[in-house]
Amino acid sequence: MFISDEKTETKGEGSKNIAKERLQFILVQDRIKLSPQQMEEMKAELLDVIKKYIDVDDNDIEMDISREEEMMAMIANFPLKKRE
Amino acid sequence: MEGKAIVITSGKGGVGKTTTTANLGTALAMLDKKVCLIDADIGLRNLDVVLGLENRIVYDLIDVVEGNCRLEQAMIKDKRNPNLFLLPAAQTRDKDAVSEEQMKNLINELKEKMDYVLVDSPAGIEQGFRNAIAGVDLGLIVATPEVSSVRDADRIIGLLEAEGLNDPQLLINRLRRDMVGRGDMMNIDDIVEILAVEVLGVIPEDENIVISTNKGEPIVLKDKTYSGKAFNNIAKRIEGQDIPLMTIEKESLFNKVKRIVGLS
Numbered sequence: 001m002f003i004s005d006e007k008t009e010t011k012g013e014g015s016k017n018i019a020k021e022r023l024q025f026i027l028v029q030d031r032i033k034l035s036p037q038q039m040e041e042m043k044a045e046l047l048d049v050i051k052k053y054i055d056v057d058d059n060d061i062e063m064d065i066s067r068e069e070e071m072m073a074m075i076a077n078f079p080l081k082k083r084e
Numbered sequence: 085m086e087g088k089a090i091v092i093t094s095g096k097g098g099v100g101k102t103t104t105t106a107n108l109g110t111a112l113a114m115l116d117k118k119v120c121l122i123d124a125d126i127g128l129r130n131l132d133v134v135l136g137l138e139n140r141i142v143y144d145l146i147d148v149v150e151g152n153c154r155l156e157q158a159m160i161k162d163k164r165n166p167n168l169f170l171l172p173a174a175q176t177r178d179k180d181a182v183s184e185e186q187m188k189n190l191i192n193e194l195k196e197k198m199d200y201v202l203v204d205s206p207a208g209i210e211q212g213f214r215n216a217i218a219g220v221d222l223g224l225i226v227a228t229p230e231v232s233s234v235r236d237a238d239r240i241i242g243l244l245e246a247e248g249l250n251d252p253q254l255l256i257n258r259l260r261r262d263m264v265g266r267g268d269m270m271n272i273d274d275i276v277e278i279l280a281v282e283v284l285g286v287i288p289e290d291e292n293i294v295i296s297t298n299k300g301e302p303i304v305l306k307d308k309t310y311s312g313k314a315f316n317n318i319a320k321r322i323e324g325q326d327i328p329l330m331t332i333e334k335e336s337l338f339n340k341v342k343r344i345v346g347l348s
Contacts, residue, residue, distance in 0.1 A: 012264065013267065014267020014268050015267070015268045016267050016268055016269055016270045016271070016274060017266075017267070019230075019231050019270055020270060020274055020277075020278065022231060023231055023234055023235060023278055024278060025237065026231075026235055027278065028236050030235065030238065030239060031238075031242070
């Protein structure tokens, strides 16, 4: 049973899903022409700007560029800190 | 006559541009269309070999643009179909021997004589590619269901659109039904989802292609083969006929049973 589970993980799911996920990530980078380092720098700078004005919860911040139908969008989520 | 000029391109090398050009050209000629194929891969010509016309070359594309011969003198008539012509690339010159402007003029001249002008693009995104897309009306992108090929196809789509060649169409080549069936190869929907372009056709992986290239006889002459049939269908779609995509990714009963039982 254990062996069959392991097999399911590598084969049953199909490596095509890995290909698809990797491609979607690669193409976003290709299209915006930003390296992963530049991307990280941009995120850090953006966060600094936001934090200047509002209290955000550092742990739950999400920033991602993804493809929505025909266009690319950067979607960011900055949860505000709960009032103590 | 005002024909249509189509470039067959891909970015990545080795995905089947030349095979596709030879077969679509032959297939369109068999539909009684006058077709001229241009090998734009200067220095690495191969379209003549795939068509079995390598012994007939006297003049080439560079001779035409440099005025060493008339266009008609350089156009080789296919040995099987009187509607099909080939304008071969020069083998001993480099890509800079021809300009985009010269290609544009050449294609415009050919469009007056032909129903279709198909341009076989070199791999890459440099000057050779720019020359190949100059003056054409439509871009056909060949991609295999692999990460590197799909990535390069996306790049090419962007470059074509930047040049005003909007709505390029996709040919998915070398699809393996068995691998798609077990989820180890991206299927048509996966690739469309990623590239967001229209699919003009799907060609299955087929060892008959190797045999036909060995002989210099396009596979479309053998309509009984999967790949020959696929190329013939694509030619009919280019001609505006409504031919559904072949269902080459149906899951086999054996694989289905294996999947349900949980063996794969």
